[in-house]
Amino acid sequence: MEREKKGAVGVVGVLKAVEAAREDPSEQNLESLLRLAYGYDSFRQGQLEAIQNVVAGESTMLVLPTGAGKSLCYQIPAMILSGLTLVVSPLLSLMVDQLRKLPAFLPGGLLASSQTSDEFHETLQRLRAGDIKVLFVSPERFLNEEFLLIFKDALPISLVAIDEAHCISEWSHNFRPSYLRLRASLLRRKLNVQCILAMTATATTQTLEEIMNALEIPSNNLVKTSQIRDNLQLSISMSDNRLKDLMLLLKSSPFVDMRSIIVYCKFQGETDYVSKYLCDNNISAKSYHSGLSMKNRSRVQELFCSNKIRVVVATVAFGMGLDKSDVEGVIHYSLPESLEEYVQETGRAGRDGRLSHCHLLLDSTTFYKIRSLSHSDGVDEYAISKFLYQVFSCDNPMGSICSLVKELTSRKFDIKEEVLLTVLTQLEIGGQQYLRLLPQFSVTCTLYFHKTSPQLLADKDVLVRSVLNKSETKDGNFVFEVTKIANDLNITVNEVIDHLQQLKFSGEISFELKDPAYCYVILKKPDDLNTLSATITKWLSEVESSKIMKLDAMFALANFAVKGCQRTDGCSGSQHTQCIQKKITEYFSKNKATSDNDCRAQPHKSSPFLQADIKVFLQSNSFAKFTPRAVARIMHGISSPGFLSATWSKNHFWGRYVEVDFPVVMEAAKAELVKFVGKGE
Numbered sequence: 001m002e003r004e005k006k007g008a009v010g011v012v013g014v015l016k017a018v019e020a021a022r023e024d025p026s027e028q029n030l031e032s033l034l035r036l037a038y039g040y041d042s043f044r045q046g047q048l049e050a051i052q053n054v055v056a057g058e059s060t061m062l063v064l065p066t067g068a069g070k071s072l073c074y075q076i077p078a079m080i081l082s083g084l085t086l087v088v089s090p091l092l093s094l095m096v097d098q099l100r101k102l103p104a105f106l107p108g109g110l111l112a113s114s115q116t117s118d119e120f121h122e123t124l125q126r127l128r129a130g131d132i133k134v135l136f137v138s139p140e141r142f143l144n145e146e147f148l149l150i151f152k153d154a155l156p157i158s159l160v161a162i163d164e165a166h167c168i169s170e171w172s173h174n175f176r177p178s179y180l181r182l183r184a185s186l187l188r189r190k191l192n193v194q195c196i197l198a199m200t201a202t203a204t205t206q207t208l209e210e211i212m213n214a215l216e217i218p219s220n221n222l223v224k225t226s227q228i229r230d231n232l233q234l235s236i237s238m239s240d241n242r243l244k245d246l247m248l249l250l251k252s253s254p255f256v257d258m259r260s261i262i263v264y265c266k267f268q269g270e271t272d273y274v275s276k277y278l279c280d281n282n283i284s285a286k287s288y289h290s291g292l293s294m295k296n297r298s299r300v301q302e303l304f305c306s307n308k309i310r311v312v313v314a315t316v317a318f319g320m321g322l323d324k325s326d327v328e329g330v331i332h333y334s335l336p337e338s339l340e341e342y343v344q345e346t347g348r349a350g351r352d353g354r355l356s357h358c359h360l361l362l363d364s365t366t367f368y369k370i371r372s373l374s375h376s377d378g379v380d381e382y383a384i385s386k387f388l389y390q391v392f393s394c395d396n397p398m399g400s401i402c403s404l405v406k407e408l409t410s411r412k413f414d415i416k417e418e419v420l421l422t423v424l425t426q427l428e429i430g431g432q433q434y435l436r437l438l439p440q441f442s443v444t445c446t447l448y449f450h451k452t453s454p455q456l457l458a459d460k461d462v463l464v465r466s467v468l469n470k471s472e473t474k475d476g477n478f479v480f481e482v483t484k485i486a487n488d489l490n491i492t493v494n495e496v497i498d499h500l501q502q503l504k505f506s507g508e509i510s511f512e513l514k515d516p517a518y519c520y521v522i523l524k525k526p527d528d529l530n531t532l533s534a535t536i537t538k539w540l541s542e543v544e545s546s547k548i549m550k551l552d553a554m555f556a557l558a559n560f561a562v563k564g565c566q567r568t569d570g571c572s573g574s575q576h577t578q579c580i581q582k583k584i585t586e587y588f589s590k591n592k593a594t595s596d597n598d599c600r601a602q603p604h605k606s607s608p609f610l611q612a613d614i615k616v617f618l619q620s621n622s623f624a625k626f627t628p629r630a631v632a633r634i635m636h637g638i639s640s641p642g643f644l645s646a647t648w649s650k651n652h653f654w655g656r657y658v659e660v661d662f663p664v665v666m667e668a669a670k671a672e673l674v675k676f677v678g679k680g681e
């Protein structure tokens, strides 16, 4: 009873503070709201400025370290502003977490493609009734016209907050094609949004420039503090035997006294055997990676958060949105792929502000392996050109829906699905809009009739009639492409599926969908496909080089720390906080990723046996059709859609030349292929 009364008084107090801050968003009023709503005494660096900007309707770029409190910078404006706050977030687990952490008097919801239709409609209903103030959505939602229409008249949006905004930039360490569509122009046109808050913990100057351009954030609305917290002790050591050195670390000070440690590995398999090794040595540990089921992952996170296990051995998949304040140590078993990743991952330690320790085990073999994998997104101009021909050769007339089955297309052109999507997105939002992307659907449908005969049902139902006209029969069932029916009847793919669902509920039919596909509508065919292919390939290869530069910069920093930093004040033994902090600050303020020449990795520029080995490889595998890139990938041990590791890793040459620079291997392969083809082999 007493508690209820207190709660009621609390809410009234907060509402009054919200009202006061709405009338005058002064430091004093906002601080009083912070105290009443969250119980915190003062704002952390950067928070007040960002909140005041946003409340004044000014789009803002906010760069705060991990765990510094970015969420508060959209939550407080969401209380004050009259309309809805839309928060774009890259991961479902992150959205669920952020939704759970909203203060009780700030009602929220989320719209995700994994929701059931009932959950989706319930959220819509609450939205329309004005019962939601903060709505979390994935970037993919912005492809969906129906989603955008929800806001057309009825629901004014006051603010769009974009979390992990670095995903917008292809120069970031974590580029996501679906984030590319988040442009100020689209948000303004489709959602009538004037104010955008972009948030990230890690962005170089180049990445920031690109985000701010895309979102039209004025340059003086950048709120940025140091990207690394100074309660982190950073150290690095060279390791020839990482398992042994990891054990040594965990058994000696300061790690031996810690209750909560994250060990980061590059590969899923690595996390499993490292955690098993730790368990065998009486250290309570569990592995975590995206290959585990959602349920298992939640279980490991829960066990870790409640301190029931001491160590989580994880890939990069662990930690986004993890708000465990008392992680005392982070150990990098593998080199992070960039300084951004290093800053993000070390930032999971010491969120409570207490002194925490981060150690990196450096070994050059892992570095070469990761460097080699950085080439897995690379593409050749003629493959892009062939892909573009297919995109625009869609038999359907302009304006109708086209589709490309993801797996099939990826295998055919030997280009990863993610890269295909990047190219399609570029065709939509590049200088010229050639197409409009639609949400992805499974396009191949098999239909089974249960009650009425197909012909009789077709007489009554126009969609069934179209299905009978457009399908093939396989084993007595009707198989068709959903897009063909949508085009035939001039309706959307969603409408086709809805109609099939209704027939299913009435017991007439059942159906199965397969073959997830990219769907799009062509708006304009390019005049010169060759020039377009060349431009896109050049851009993709710049993105690939930037990724390698980032890794090289990370390696150079680690190498500098272990080999050359004795001269730096404050560094001693394996303690390198001073020099690492300095290098990180320099890196984030430079325009492009660069690395110290003297500490940069130098992959081998040649090998005496390379050419001869490629020759033998081509002779013994003359049944397959190779490109220079495909040969180089096999020599580097890189799986690709056309040459999967499941088949090719058994080959004698798989991964043999991982330490020779990839372009050098490609050149050698090209020379051999020319000879090979010349001989008519």
Ligand SMILES: Nc1ncnc2c1ncn2[C@@H]1O[C@H](COP(=O)(O)OP(=O)(O)OP(=O)(O)O)[C@@H](O)[C@H]1O
Pocket: 040, 041, 042, 043, 044, 047, 064, 065, 066, 067, 068, 069, 070, 071, 072, 201, 320, 321, 322, 323
């Ligand atoms: N002014 C403040 N005073 C004290 N604690 C705060 C303040 N602002 C935020 N916090 C707390 O700091 C923690 C981290 O906040 P939050 O999750 O928003 O960080 P973040 O910047 O989004 O981190 P990440 O980049 O890792 O997602 C939360 O528990 C939050 O309640």
